[in-house]
Amino acid sequence: MAGQGKHSNPGSARYVLxxxxxxxxxxxxxxxxxxxxxxxxxxxxxxxxxLAPEPxxxxxxxxxxxxELDSLNLPLYRSAANTPFxxxxxxxxxxxxxxxxxxxxLPDSVAALLRKYSMFFYLPDNKxxxxxxACKTAEQIxxxxxxxxxxxxxxxxxxxxxxxxxxxxxxxxxxxxxxDDWLESHLISYPNRLIKNKMxxxxxxxxxxxxxxxxxxxxxxxxxxxxxxxxxxxxxVIPQGFDPQEIQETEPAEKQHLTFLYNGLFYGENQPxxxxxxxxxxxxxxxxxxxxxxxxxxGGLSAAHHELIKKLNLQEAVEDAGYLDHKTSLKGLHxxxxxxxxxGHSKSRSQVTTGKLFExxxxxxxxxxxxxxxxxxxxxxxxxxxGFVADPADPEKAARVLETFLNLAKSGEMPxxxxxxxxxxxxKKLAGKLASLLTRVAGxxxxx
Numbered sequence: 188m189a190g191q192g193k194h195s196n197p198g199s200a201r202y203v204l205x206x207x208x209x210x211x212x213x214x215x216x217x218x219x220x221x222x223x224x225x226x227x228x229x230x231x232x233x234x235x236x237x238l239a240p241e242p243x244x245x246x247x248x249x250x251x252x253x254x255e256l257d258s259l260n261l262p263l264y265r266s267a268a269n270t271p272f273x274x275x276x277x278x279x280x281x282x283x284x285x286x287x288x289x290x291x292x293l294p295d296s297v298a299a300l301l302r303k304y305s306m307f308f309y310l311p312d313n314k315x316x317x318x319x320x321a322c323k324t325a326e327q328i329x330x331x332x333x334x335x336x337x338x339x340x341x342x343x344x345x346x347x348x349x350x351x352x353x354x355x356x357x358x359x360x361x362x363x364x365x366x367d368d369w370l371e372s373h374l375i376s377y378p379n380r381l382i383k384n385k386m387x388x389x390x391x392x393x394x395x396x397x398x399x400x401x402x403x404x405x406x407x408x409x410x411x412x413x414x415x416x417x418x419x420x421x422x423x424v425i426p427q428g429f430d431p432q433e434i435q436e437t438e439p440a441e442k443q444h445l446t447f448l449y450n451g452l453f454y455g456e457n458q459p460x461x462x463x464x465x466x467x468x469x470x471x472x473x474x475x476x477x478x479x480x481x482x483x484x485x486g487g488l489s490a491a492h493h494e495l496i497k498k499l500n501l502q503e504a505v506e507d508a509g510y511l512d513h514k515t516s517l518k519g520l521h522x523x524x525x526x527x528x529x530x531g532h533s534k535s536r537s538q539v540t541t542g543k544l545f546e547x548x549x550x551x552x553x554x555x556x557x558x559x560x561x562x563x564x565x566x567x568x569x570x571x572x573x574g575f576v577a578d579p580a581d582p583e584k585a586a587r588v589l590e591t592f593l594n595l596a597k598s599g600e601m602p603x604x605x606x607x608x609x610x611x612x613x614x615k616k617l618a619g620k621l622a623s624l625l626t627r628v629a630g631x632x633x634x635x
Contacts, residue, residue, distance in 0.1 A: 200229065200232055200233065200234045201232060201233050201234070201335050201336075201625075201626075201629070202233070202234050202235075202236055202332045202333060202334045202335060203228070203233050203234070203235055203236070203334065203335065203336045203337070203338050203625055204235075204236050204238060204325070204328060204332075204334045204336070204337045204338065204353070204359075205221060205224075205225060205235045205236065205237045205238060205239075205338050205339075205340075206238050206321065206337060206338065206339040206340070206346045206349050206350050206353075207221045207237065207238070207239050207339075207340055207346065208239065208240060208314055208317065208343050208345070208346055209221070209343075210222065210237065210239040210256070211249065211252040211253040211255070211256040212242055212248045212249065212250065212252070212253040213242055213245050213247070213248060213249070213252075214245075214247040214248055214249030214252060214510070214512065214513065215246070215247055215249075215451075215452060216451060216541065216542035216543065217342070217366060217542075218249070218252055219252070219513070219542060220340065220364075220366060220427060220428075220542065221340050221364075222252060222255065222256060223428070223430060223614040223617075223618065224338075224614075224617070224618050224621055225237065225256075225259060225261060226255070226259055226614070226618070227614060227615045227618035227619075228618050228621065228622055230615065230618070230619075231618060231619050231622030231623075232622065232626075233336075233622050233625055233626075234261070234262075235261055235262075235338075236261070236262040236264070236328055236331075236332050236334065237261055237262065237263045237264065238264050238266065238321060238324060238325055238328060238349075239263070239264075239265060239266070240265065240266050240267070240268035240270075240273070240317045240320075240321070241265050241266070241267060241268060241273065243268060243270065243272040243273035244272040244273070245272065246452075247452075247510050249512045249513055250512055251512040251513045251514035251515070252512070252513050262328075262331070262332065264324050264325075264327065264328055265324075266317060266320045266321045266323070266324040267317075267320045267324075268314075268316055268317035268320055268321075269316030269317065269319075269320065270313060270314050270315070270316040270317055271313055271316070272313075273316065273317075310382070310385055310386060310389060311343070311344035311345060311348070311369075311386060311389050311390075312342060312343040312344055312345055313343075314343035314345040314346075315345050315348070317345065317349075318345050318348050318349050318352070321349045322349060322352050322353060322356075325349075325353055329357055334357070334359055335359065335360075335625075335629045336359060336360050336361070336362060336625045336628055336629050337350045337353055337354060337359050337360070337361045337362070338350075338361075338362045338364065338621070338625070339361065339362075339363055339364065340363075340364040340365075340366060341363070341364065341365055341366065341367070341369065342366065342367055342372070342374070344369055344389075344390075344393070347363050347393050347394075347397075348393060350363060350396065351393050351396040354396050355396070360398040360399075360628040360629060360631065361396055361397055361398055361399075361628075362397070362398065362399040362400075362401060362621075362624060362625060362628060363393075363394065363397040363399070363400050363401070364401040364402075364425075365400070365401065365402045365403065365407060365408075365411060366403055366427075366542075367407075367539075368402075368407050368410050368411060368538065369386075369390045369411065370383070370386055370387050370390050370414065371410055373455075373456075373530070373536055373538075373539055374455060387414070390414065390415065391414065391415060394411075394415040394420075395415075395417070397415075397420055398419075398420060398421065398628040398631065399420060399421040399422070399423065399624055399627075399628050400412070400415070400420060400421070400422050400423070401423055401424070401425050401621070401624070402422075402424060402425075403424070403425070403426050403427050403540055404424060404426060404538060404540050404563040405424050405563070406537060406538035406562070406563050407538045407563075408422055408423075408424050410538065421624065421627065421628065423620075423624060425617055425620050425621060425624075426540065426545070426611075426612060426617065427540060427541075427542045427544070427545045427612070428545050428612040428613060428614045428616075428617045429545045429546045429548070429549030429612055429613070429614060430549075430613075430614045430615075431549065431613055431614075433514070433517055434517065434521075434546070434549045434550055443479065444479040444480060444481055445479060445480045445481070445524040445525070445593075445596065446480070446481045446482075446483050446522060446523040446524050446525075447466075447480060447481070447482050447483070447523065447524065447525045447526075447527060447555075448483045448484075448485065448519060448520065448523035448525070448526050448527070449462075449482075449483070449484050449485070449486070449526075449527055449528065450485045450486060450516050450519060450520060450526070450528075450543050450546075450547075451485070451486045451528070451541075451543050452486045452487065452510075453486070453488075453489070453492070455531065456530075456531030456536075457529055457530060457531040458492075458529070458531060459484070459488075459492060459495075459529070460495060461529070461557055461579055461582055461585055462527060462529065462557055462585065463482075463495060463496065463499055463501060464499065464582055464585075465577075465582055465585035465586040465588075465589055466480075466482065466501070466504075466586075466589060467499045467500075467501060468582070468586040469586050469589050469590050469593070472586075472590075473590070476590070476593050476594075476597075477504075477593070480504060481504060481505075481506055482501065482504050482505045482506065483505075483506045483508060483519065483523065484505070484506065484507050484508060485508045485509075485510075485511050485516050485519050486508075486509075486510055486511075487507070487509050487510050488505075488507045493507075517546070520546065520547065520550050520552065521550060521552075523552065524552070524553070524596065525552070525553050525554075525555055525592060525596075526543075526547040526550070526552050526553070526554050526555070527554070527555040527556070527557065528541055528543050528544060528547070528554075528555075528556055528557070528558075529556070529557035529558065529579060530556075530557070530558050530559070530564065530579070531557075531579055536558070536559055536562065536579075537559045537561060537562030537563065538562065538563055539558075539562075539563070539564060540563045540564050540567065541564070544556070544564060544567065544568075545612050548567070548568075548571045548573075548574075548604070548609050548612070549609060549612070551573070551604045551606070551609075552573070552604075553573045553574075553575065553592060553596075553601060554568060554571065554573060554574050554575070555574075555575040555576075555577070555588060555589070555592065556568050556574065556575070556576050556577075557577055557578075557579050557585060558576060558578070558579070559578055559579070560576055560577075560578045570605065570608050571604060571605055571608060571609065572602055572603055572604050572605040572608070573601065573602055573603065573604040575588045575591065575592055576588070
């Protein structure tokens with residue numbers, strides 16, 4: 188629909204169309220990368236014009252991210268969408284939703300089922316129902332603004348389909364951004380070879396329209412480029428990041444115990460089992476070492492998680508804070524002593540660098556990654572200086588790493604964080620890299 192509210196723009200600025208599905212008021216990590224790019228691109232001469240769907244059903248809404256978006260005063264166009272999450276929502280779901288947020292809340296269990304079975308019916312993903320409405324809404328955007336480039340981010344990969352169609356119609360260069368791999372995504376489980384082959388054909392066809400391809404790390408970029416290499420396409424790494432302004436806005440609370448924090452959701456193969464079992468093992472071997480430790484989870488634990496916690500007799504140590512808005516969750520990072528995350532046993536896990544990793548290192552706190560010892564996340568943690576690594580396939584190693592951390596904390600000999608290394612992941616600097624790429628693709632289109 189038409190752009191919402193007034194917006195300002197310097198006279199010399201250039202316009203880039205942002206094709207995004209996950210965007211405020213939606214919450215969770217997939218929202219933050221495009222939101223932060225949108226926040227800082229104007230500092231480098233580019234004004235984003237946002238094309239996003241009506242929120243529909245979703246697992247979590249975040250009013251703090253919505254407030255940040257509103258404060259940016261950007262042109263925002265909302266499109267209708269015919270995805271399962273919009274069709275199932277309808278008007279009836281409004282009882283379960285915030286009037287400010289979206290159509291309704293989708294239970295995590297239902298979302299998991301939709302992800303699991305939708306591949307039988309939807310390719311490349313279950314967001315295909317917003318492709319046609321988005322292209323229709325884009326007609327108005329191109330009437331309202333002299334768009335010089337298109338930026339689409341995935342998943343969902345349907346965003347790239349939209350960018351492909353818009354390029355064919357308006358002859359505007361396209362930058363395709365990947366937060367996860369496409370064909371070899373660790374989040375996708377193909378039910379059979381036929382469906383994977385169809386996905387491979389879709390990826391190859393769609394990426395022919397890309398003037399530039401971005402991935403969040405080199406391993407992911409290499410994977411995509413190996414299947415879609417073209418001399419006329421730019422391939423570049425722009426990693427995930429953190430916003431120093433947000434990190435500096437919080438102060439740690441005083442407390443009498445150590446807190447080990449996991450911030451975010453568990454999904455697929457990314458589960459807390461190994462960490463909890465390792466903690467139980469350390470506690471059995473040295474009860475005094477773990478006597479005053481709290482295991483805090485910000486994002487929500489499932490019934491199965493609570494059952495495991497009960498089985499391991501960790502009920503008194505565990506604090507389930509549920510889902511928290513982004514601003515509140517950042518306060519939790521500063522109130523903690525060890526921040527941990529996992530990529531589980533999923534395929535292509537060596538190329539996974541989750542968004543939370545960068546906010547973790549932005550705090551300067553010790554970070555424990557249950558990640559492949561030879562992989563992108565492990566390399567970042569080693570360069571960070573205050574990182575600890577244990578492979579998901581090695582529970583004994585995880586216990587020993589936890590024990591090492593506790594002994595270092597007790598002795599006051601924790602190694603320092605490398606601030607110079609961390610600084611490269613500043614969201615504003617990353618937006619500068621994207622702006623430079625946009626300028627190059629737009630110049631290339633004009634023959635500059």
